[in-house]
Amino acid sequence: MRKLEDTYQHKGLRKKLIDSLRTKGITSEMVLEAMYNVPRHFFLDSAFDKIAYEDRAFPIAAEQTISQPYTVAYQTQLLNVHRGDKILEIGTGSVYQASVLAELGAWVYTIERQRKLYDINKSFFFKTKYPNIKFFYGDGFEGLPAYAPFDKVLITAAAPFIPPKLVEQLKAGGLMVLPVNEGDKQRMLRLTKKADGSYDEEWFDYFSFVPMLKGKNN
Template sequence: MQDLPRHRGKRNQLANEVAQKGITDSTVLEAIRTVPRHLFLDSSFEDHAYQDKAFPIGAEQTISQPYTVAFQTELLDIKPGDKILEIGTGSGYQTAILLYLKAKVYTIERQSELFKKTRLFFKKMGYRPKKMVFGDGYKGLPEDAQFDGIIVTAGAPEVPKALLSQLKIGGRLVIPIGTNTQIMTIYVRASEKEFKKQELGSFRFVPLLGNKN
């Protein structure tokens, strides 16, 4: 598939739509206007790629709704050079948005099929996360901590303590918490042992996978 003027026009419409839903960060909106979402989907979904909807990507996983991607990204408050850990690489669309914002991205995927497919896609497209790992998102990447931000793109029944411990002081963890529906939750590390928590509305995500033990 190619990235054509009609795709760019649809991305402009999509960015306008997520802005109307409350996204105000101009760099996040620019990322939505720029990253070619249709390339991250099966070609059969090409005509629907710029609807504000989630779609299946195989292995019982989905590519998140663009508004959700924009909302989580805006909550991270990324500055160029920030070290960001992404739990759930999936199709790679969220990764590409983070890279557009000039973050140094470390990303973990639990599904072997998706990991292999997305890693090949990144190489083909020239997307270069700092590290892409096949592994358990509940554990994070302790060897690469501390992170300015951590984004979890699947629903967790509770906040994994390992992820909280891998945040820098002042760092942010953006995570949907719950089983059937999730509450988007942000934790800001105020000190070595203190975290400020804020809850920001209901969402629907696929479950976060991994051996929690």
């Protein structure tokens, strides 16, 4: 059961987490403030309540995970979110990452391929705080062509390659942040799309994500 109460203890633990993210190299105070304002324990089973603010991933439904807070902060910082940005997120998961983006003032179009997670998220109480999150059930490799173009694209699973349809759905000058497979680990990549449809690449640190899979899982 996802908890409704955000106590002083939760807020204290969250502040410690934010302080630790700062020491690990997260420099965007906007990102850190947004993550402080989004109670992570709301997105986890109550069994994880006392450890929800440890900087590590935890299991959620459908054999998926909620990302490590450092990873969420890292990807969000690379995405350079501005208020009013239209962002396509691939991999809704627990809705935690989408909520951080929404807290920053973005319009978030998020796709989940796991029917079980999509159904759970439809009734998640905290999403009412963020009417700027739109939920979709579908194949992330296909994106949302009917809603394109997007200012930014964020992939929260290990991509086996750069999905061409998602590049197509990105505005000229837009950014895409994704972890790309390199053996057992993935390397974080940021693309900047050019007016001619090509893109520049910037490579960053290594991470470990669940795989990005094609199709939908009913």
